Amino acid sequence: MLTVVLKAIIFVTCGIQLVTTTESDRGLIVNIATTSMIKQATTVPIAEDGTPNLDSIRSKKPFNNVDFVSVDGDYTLQQAYAYDRYTRTIYKNSNFTIELSGPNIWTPLHKGLSKAYVKLSVDWISHNIYWTDPEYKWIMVQSLLGNDTSMYCVLIHDNLHGPQGLALDPIEALLFWSDIGTSTKIEVSSLSGRNRKSLISSNLLNPCSLAADYASRRIYFVDQGRFTLETVTYEGRDRKVVLKKPETKFLDIALFKDYLYVTDWRLRGMYFFNKTNGKELRKSWSERAVRYYGVAVFAPDEQLVPAKAHCPSLGCEHICVTEKDSASCLCKDGYTLDQDMKTCSLNNESLHRALIFSNESSVCIVDIRILTHFAFLPVCILETSGTKYMSMDTDDRQMILANDTAIYWARVDNPELQMLTEITGTISGKFSYDLFNYFHT
Template sequence: MSRLQKSLAVDAARGWLFAAGGGSVWRARLDGSRRRLLHNGTAVGDVALDLQKAEVYWTDTWEGSVWCARYDGSRARRAARIAAAALAVHAGRLYWLDPALRGGSVVSAPLGNLSDHTVLVDNAGSSLKDILVWSRAAQTFPSNLTHATTEASNALDLDLDTGADLDLDPDVAAGDAAWSTCGGGGGCEALCLFGGRARCVCPHGELAPNGKNCTPYKSFIMYSRVTKIDSIHLTDERDLNSPYPPIQDKELMRNAIALAYSYNASRVFYSDIQRGAIHSARFDGSDHRVLLEQVGAVEGLVYDWTTDTLYWTCASAAALRAARLAPEGGGAPRARTVLRLRHDDRPRGIDIDPCEKRVYWTNWRANKPCIERALTSGGARAAIISSRVLMPNALALDRAARRLYWADARLDKIERAHLDGSHRQLVTQDRASHPFALAVAGDWLVWTDWVARGVFRAHKLRGGTEALRRDVPRPMGVVAVGPQHAACSSDPCAVLNGGCAEECHSEGGVARCACGAGRVLAADGRACGAAGGACGARWACAEGPCVPQALVCDGVPHCSAEPDASDEDLYYCSE
């Protein structure tokens, strides 16, 4: 079967799926196995089944005719020369649509004499597409088939296609077994499909160890595509059964851009820039609601699971903002401004390091694009990447490896560096023509790209780009959903130097501050001063002079002209 198949027909009782389109007609089991080409022609349109006689009908639009054959493709014959756009079979009669007859007609004739036709409806127009006979009989076990027989079941194990060693119609034999084992759902939570023997399958989620129930996938990819949010598998792009059904809502979802998620709550958060709001829904699409209104053009979004807080970039107001999520039933969360940026700043991608309580974001302002970071309190803002960048669009942290990844939409490449911006390396330039969003998933990088129109992955160290989804117009945000664990060091000195201005020593899991030679610990237990208390009540600079306490950590260096002067020490001022 191929993408050219446009028409489907199912015989559920016998366990067969028929597909027609392009120039061919195929048959397969309901699980896609045991595929067989029944007809290879020039132009095949619609397909329909005679469930009583186990025959398949199809239209040949090239020669203007209807053909018929047994389920195994044998005894193929031209049934009539009629120009049918669509077919249906019911109670010994063929029904079809003829757009050219009497201004567009619905026609019926007995299967034994298709020339003896009756026009049921005329002047229906030339845009007739499909026809369906609504009947209980179409979903009832055929009268000429009996429920499971031991003989039929045994035939399945011998040869499903030939019925070898048994004087049975193989399709009838297979149908009996399919009906007997899938009747009543076969004990399956979702679907029971017949492919030689009945088995349970899950359209979304994975099959549980008991072979009956469906359980949610533990990790997967979600990406937004304007009016819906889709999920896909990370490591098997051939598996088109998405982990969850698409999330969409005609009223709530107008233009979904940025994504974030809470694994423990099984919720996805997304921004809608047309509504100027942040919304939330469960992974399965239920409990879809507005979370925050009037937040502007939010293009980057991240969730801090350690504090239950959303952080986002706002392009329309040039700021980093946040909101602590309220417990269920606790009312709407309230947004606050973490850091107000300059009017010419253009913040886009965002991620968070919960261990060091830092927010990282991209800024593609026109005069000096860069990648920046700051504490979640808004302090200690610094540009860590400011050269050889033009439009740093997407950003993601590899928290386990302590690495930063970003994508430049003008330089068409993805790079990585240490969290302080050092040790910069190129990852890939393949299918990175205009990357919009980026995520780290274990050993993989996943991104969306507007120009390449798809969702792609590459190994974060070896590169090698592969497409997970193609032909996606305007793919937006992307997240790699998985258990969220803050891989923070157990050493209290590993995070912000334990809040110490100079030396930090771990004693019994507690940070103890110390000072270098000739200096003593200040009264606050974190700062260091000259021995002998030469500065008195003033603050002792590591560089030598003393400054008033009111000038310490005010954002302006006073101990020296250097931006990293001791009175503005990052670790000391972070506490």
């Protein structure tokens, strides 16, 4: 019988044009599911002041048995995006309208997410989509321009326990997220992942959803564990509880003008609250036969395009992100930014987040997202003899291997087996690598 050794190895590295908007429909995109588990993409028209028109709700059943739980849109591109927990995929709907007048075709944008409560948020200035993944413990960004779906990278991955809630302010070039775990907090960085700092690090239980108020420069968030809807400034000051409803289980939140649109998983409804005092501005939308998931605003006056956008003239080869008065370039995974800070070069490293596994005769590597999507095929990179133990030095991208009598090492990107030491007797027990003290057996 062959002994199979499996190790996880994680490495991370991280052309745009504006389209003139035209006055069109304004409304909410809502993901709902009936009690018979029929999923529907639903829209609710809203007035210029944010008042929902519940007499003009439209629904269409997407293809197959999708399970959309998070949604957002780019009004300039006339596209909607939704995360499907069933296929672990982000889908795109082109030519999207609140009237749902199109063919309702959703095409894959990014495959291989985890089956967690992933949240989406769109930068409509640079036309990028961001998302959190609580199981992979990272925040990612992907360009929405062109047809190359490989234009993505891991933006933030260190010191994250369970990133979940997500909100952007593209005008201020800020990225906000909640991190739920041993030290639950709400953090902020630039849209390029730089200048990261904590906004709130106390009196939080489960802040699962965030929304940014561009006009007042405040973040609104739902804390399921505290049964609260709260707000704080972009600088983390003046924290307030807008309302507390212990009987609810708020799931998602969106904001437009004075309205907060909040979905409730437990009471199966959507609430319409005043963002300042928490009063209901309109009777809740509730159907006992429906569960409400994600909600997002899709409107030209919600996603105002600045007179001058910096990405079109910057000339980024891969991904351009908005900065506060400027823009910067990122490279897709596997590439490194060149000295001109615009072009990207292949860094000659095979995979940056991968599973490495071995049996007695081979060492193979496969994209770590095979854990949630079987579209990734392993590649065997090294032949061995009698391997029974393996450990990893992820900083230097090295494998340390052992059979009964000797210990070897090899680089992931230039796999040539070299002996470290021979052992008198037989190697047995546990085998691990210590970054500072090398290996233990």
